[in-house]
Amino acid sequence: MYGKLILQNAKRSLKDYLIYIVTMTICAALFYAFLSISSSFYAPDIGVEYNITFLGEGMKLAICGITLLIFFLIQYVNHYMLLHRKKEFAIQAVIGMEKHMIGWLFFAETLAMGAVAIILGIILGAVLSQFIAAMLLTSYGQPYHFSWMLFPDTIVLTICFFAFVLLIVGIGNLRAIRNIKIIDMLYADRKNEPAIQKSKYMYIIVIVYWILLIAMTATGVSKVSYYYDSRLPVPVRVMYLGNIAAPAVSLMTGIVCALLWIRRGKFQWYLAAAAVLAAINAIFAASVHMLHQLYYLVGDDGTMRLYLLYMLFDVTFMVCCIIYLASNLLAGWKEQHPACKYKNTNLFFFGQMISRLSTASKTMTLICLTLVLSCFLFVAMPALTGWAEGYLAIRARYDIQVATRYNSVYDEADLPKDQYEILTDFLSENGIETSFDCAINLYLTRYDDFHNRKKYDFPVVAIALSDYNALRETQGYEPVCLEENEFTTQWREIATDDDRSAFLDEHAVITTDAGDYRLSENPCYTESIGEMIYNSYTDVIYVFPDTACEKFLPVMRDRFITMKESIPYDCAKELENRFLQIYPEEPDENTGVQYYLRMRTLQTNESKASTFILQTSMTYGAIVLVVMCLTVLSLQQLSESSQYRYRFGVLHKLGVEQHEQERLAFKQLAVWFGLPILVAVLMSILIIACFFQTIAVQIAAYVGWIVLLHQVAVMAGILGSLLLCYFIITYMLFKPVIYN
Amino acid sequence: MNEILRLEHIQKYYGNQGNLTKAVNDISFAVNAGEFVGIMGASGSGKTTLLNCISTIDTVSAGHIYLNETDVTELREKALTRFRRENLGFIFQDFNLLDTLTISENIALALTINHVPAGQIPKRVEEMAETLNISDILEKFPYQVSGGQKQRCACARAIVNNPKLLLADEPTGALDSHSSQMLLCTMQRINEQLGATILMVTHDAFSASYTNRILFLRDGLIFTEIRKGGDSRKVFFEKILDVLTMSGGGVTDVR
Incomplete structure (x- = not known):
């Protein structure tokens, strides 16, 4: 039964x-x-x-x-x-x-x-x-x-x-x-319709934000005490002081308003002021990373991340305020414009929207923030995956690369001189034929630089012209010619034009252990020859004639091999295991040398798998979040269809024509969907612009702005289509409500 | 007297040939301008169906309804909506106020729908609120006021456009006795002072006693009609009770 x-x-x-x-x-x-x-x-x-x-x-x-x-x-x-x-x-x-x-x-x-x-x-x-x-x-x-x-x-x-x-x-x-x-x-x-009154959640958000403002002010004070100097450029000084003043003023405003206004029921006036101050806070927080890049300021990654986090908090608070105040703004606007208020059925429309925004501001805020996250995932995904793929193409340029670091070597007798015969033995054992095989030295141009281990003043290493040309040749580039007293430079992709010209201006002539050398007519080469060849913390290597290199101190010993066919995954894994047993990545106990083995097969595998996981999980996450938001937005309308049926019924009895009711329903849905989406899009643009700015160098080097913008446009198209589908379905389901 | 409403042989059937229900069975009557007419009858007598047909919310099966010489049974849907908006005012048992609007906005809505210029609206709303004694609650929402105040607001909304005919369907049905009395006094006043023509459906003898003429319906037909004339309300009330006793059935009906 x-x-x-x-x-x-x-x-x-x-x-x-x-x-x-x-x-x-x-x-x-x-x-x-x-x-x-x-x-x-x-x-x-x-x-x-x-x-x-x-x-x-x-x-x-x-x-x-x-x-x-x-x-x-x-x-x-x-x-x-x-x-x-x-x-x-x-x-x-x-x-x-x-x-x-x-x-x-x-x-x-x-x-x-x-x-x-x-x-x-x-x-x-x-x-x-x-x-x-x-x-x-x-x-x-x-x-x-x-x-x-x-x-x-x-x-x-x-x-x-x-x-x-x-x-x-x-x-x-x-x-x-x-x-x-x-x-x-x-x-x-x-x-009965519940009394139109706002939820108290905003008071909790304000208190949490005040606590964050205290943290922001404290961070600002500590950064000023560490890094502030009156000789710094004006924008930098404004940035440092602004990051104390802006949160402090926000906090003080909050406390003063709490004493003066909140008790008199003018909480919304405080929120309006707080939203504006939060925007100023966000600008100061965002300027930290920008100015650090622009003026090469001293600062750690932790500080950068902290300020990005503060910016996110400010933006979140702004979203909360805007949505919370939306009904007040609409009500205020309505009272200021009686001609619009009393036009046709506008009164009904304003009533619907103000009531809805007042009673559902919490849901709307959550939807808005979730949409911001979804937009960010959608747009950040092509940038991050493009970066990963671009970087892979640049670093996996050889089937096998062996690189060394002398950062922990303190005796020149311990510097690496090995030929890495284990590689040759393994390849012949497995019948893998090579098409290019070259072991090279990287030199310090001045012997005195050997003991220089300061992070920001790490010496640039040099490569012999014949080795350099061999590497260029295997990558398909034309060989380079140098006069006897000339040198040139090879750059990482990540280096900017400004970086290069600043360096070259300073190093037009350099003094080496082999005498003075001047820059050649072609002072720099940017074609990629692999990432492992550069010294730690540097983006450039010198290229010197072979005769000069004979007088330099060889500090790094690398080997580059390319194959006629790709190395199978299992072979690559086995070779890696064998190599690491003899040449560890951690500084060698006796000599202090660090060895790195990079194989295209493994690099490609790991990178492609990670990129794919990143790509799919970000896409999946973004779709799930956007589907969630749109479903909730849609259901919020449909779940109260009995109320709407009643209200549209009253309009019908008062003599409002069917097409006018349909127009009203459309307008209502358009605002209900449009408001959180509009706020979310504006906030997303702000956050994404900051994010892109922080990784601008990588985007320019590995992805390209045109490609990225094209992909962002595709993502925006997908988001727009999803929104349109949901809007149309909701409207179709909502429309019968008005046919009493 | 000007005749404002005329019904000619109105019939309304529900169902199909095999199972036909006659809700209204050949009713004809007329209402003059400035009259306060009541329609009484037991449940199922067809009074609400009749009101729905007059108010153009429902269509008739046969017959004609003339309002100011316009045959509303001949109008199409779009014209009907416009006709309803411009000529009729409604008061419902359950108020039919919009809970998202304040009392003043609920009244103003009726004006905005009729495209009254924005500049005139606040003044007309205030005047109407004063007439109905609801000036002090204009900025409140419907859920913040009493049932009686809600119904007076509904009343204000119904007459703010000066309709040719005011239709009320059990307006006191959801009110307590005190609020009912206040509302009926108000309706009587707008009938006498503003000259509004009112057609009220009720099954309550006390409410009906405020009208000038009552049509009694039974089984879809006008059973009888009484007029107040020069009688006091108390005498008229007793007459109504007599008719109700008579229509409710004689000894033969109690078996």
């Missing part, structure tokens, strides 16, 4: 369950699709030089972590369903059904619907997983072929995860139904 009731209920309320099923299906599909490549049954043909085991484990962790967010979304949708069905439950209770039985019936219904959604989700996920597989194969440089496959372990994991979530949420629903009074359920849809 009850089974029949469950099925009939589920069938009858299929339309009500539509949002539930759609949300669950999307969640299950995304979960399955992103997790499918971590399946042990997934074995794409990506070549012997790649191994995706590491990738699978990483993906599993990242996806499961992010998916916990989905838990909240499912709970929210369930809560909506519960609200929607309250009256029905009341009737069942009135006719004598026990509450726990009603709860179980609802649980069984949601479980049945959940099962349908999971099955649909897995099917949809199998289609979506093709895109993920295509992404993976593209990133490994392999062609993609469509292959329809279902992975049993991923299916089991998906079912287990969602069954667990449904169980937890279901138990919550059971408890909720047991605790509601029948009378409350019966009149749930006839409940």
Whole structure:
């Protein structure tokens, strides 16, 4: 009997369950699709030089972590369903059904619907997983072929995860139904509109922000005491002092306002002032990193991160204030413009929006902040993955590179002179043929520099012209010519034009152990010849004629090998193990030399796997967050359809035409969706601009601004399409509300 | 006297041929300008259906309704909406106020919908609030005032546009006796002082005693009609009770 009731209920309320099923299906599909490549049954043909085991484990962790967010979304949708069905439950209770039985019936219904959604989700996920597989194969440089496959372990994991979530949420629903009074359920849809009053959460946020302002002021004072100097440029001094003054003024304003205004109910005036001051705070915090880069100021990474964090706090506080004050702003604007207020149905529209913004500002703020995070993930992803890929292309230029560091060597007799024969033996043992093999020395131009180990004054090393040309040749560049008394320079990609010209201006002529040398006509070369060749903390090497190098002190001994074919992954791993046993990366106990072995196979594997995990988890996270926000925004409108039905009904009785009601509904939805999105976009632009500014050098070197902007535009397009889909669906579902 | 509303052989059926319910069965009557007419009857007698047809919210199955010589049964949906907006005022049992707007804004909404110039609105709202004695609650929200005040606000909203006909469906249904009395006095005053034409549906004899003429409905037909004439309200009330006793059934109905 009850089974029949469950099925009939589920069938009858299929339309009500539509949002539930759609949300669950999307969640299950995304979960399955992103997790499918971590399946042990997934074995794409990506070549012997790649191994995706590491990738699978990483993906599993990242996806499961992010998916916990989905838990909240499912709970929210369930809560909506519960609200929607309250009256029905009341009737069942009135006719004598026990509450726990009603709860179980609802649980069984949601479980049945959940099962349908999971099955649909897995099917949809199998289609979506093709895109993920295509992404993976593209990133490994392999062609993609469509292959329809279902992975049993991923299916089991998906079912287990969602069954667990449904169980937890279901138990919550059971408890909720047991605790509601029948009378409350019966009149749930006839409940009066709660008094339009704002939640008290903003007071807590203000207090937390005050505590942060104290921390910001203290940080500012400590930085000034460490680094402030009256000889510093004016902008830098303003930055240092501003980072004390701005938070201190914000704090003082808060305290004064608390004493003068808050008690008189003028909390909103304080918030308006606080939002403006938070914007000034954010500008000062953001200027720290910018000015450090511009003026090469002394400062540690911790300080930079701390100020970025402060900027985020300021921006978050601003968002909270703006959303909280939105209803006041709208109400104020309405009173200032009576002509607009009394035009057609504007009064109704203002009433709807002010009421909604006042009672749901907390949800709106959370949505807004989540959207900011999602936008950031969407936009930061191409920058970070582009950086990783660009950097990989630059550093993995040889199949095998051996580099050394003498940072812990204090006796010149201990400097490395090895030929690394172990490599030659291993390659011949495994029948791997080389196409280029070169062992080179890197020299100090002055013997006195050997003991110079100051981080910011580390000596630039030199390479012999013949070695340099050999490396250039193997990378496909033209050889370089030098006169006997000339030298030239080779630069890292990361170095900027300003860096180069400043260095070259200072080093037009240098004095070496082999005499004075001047810069050649072609003073610098920027084509990449590998990252390992530069000395610690430097972005440049000198190139000297071979005769000069004979008189220099060789401090580093490197070897570069390229193969006719790629080294298989397993071979590379074995070679790495053997090499590290003899040549450790940690300073050698006897000599202090540090050895580094870099193999293209391993570098590519690790980098591609990490980049892919980063790319997919950021994309997945961004999509999940944006889906969550848009679903909540949508449900907030739909869940109160009875109220809206009543209000539009009143308009209908007062003689407002149908098309005017439709226009009003459209406007209402447009503002409801538009406001958090607009605020989020503005805040995201601010944060992303700061983020891009902090990694501007890397973007210019490894990604390129045009490429990045193109990718950002694509991401914005995806976000815009998602928003449009949700808006249209919500409008279609909302429209029947006005047809009484 | 000017005839403002005329109903000619109104019929309203629900259901289909096999299961036909006659809610209103051939009703004809007329209302003159400035009249306060009550429609009484037991549950299911068809009084609300009749009011819905007059108010153009529902359509008739047969017959004609003329309001100021306009046959509303011939109007299309768009014209009906406009007609309703410009000619009719409504007072409902459950107030039908918008809880997102203040009392003054609820009244102003009726004016804005009729495209009254913005400059005139605050003055007209204040005047109307003064007439209905709700000036001190204008800036409050509906959930902050009593039921009686809400209904007076609904009343103000209904008459602020000077409608040709004011329709009230059980206006005292959700009010306590004191609030009911105050509202009925107000309605009587706007009828007498402002010359508003009112058609009120009620099943309460006390409320009906404030009107000038009452139509009694039974099974979709006008059973009888009484007029107040020169009688006092008390005498009229007793007459109503007599009719109700008579219509409620004689000894033959108590079996």
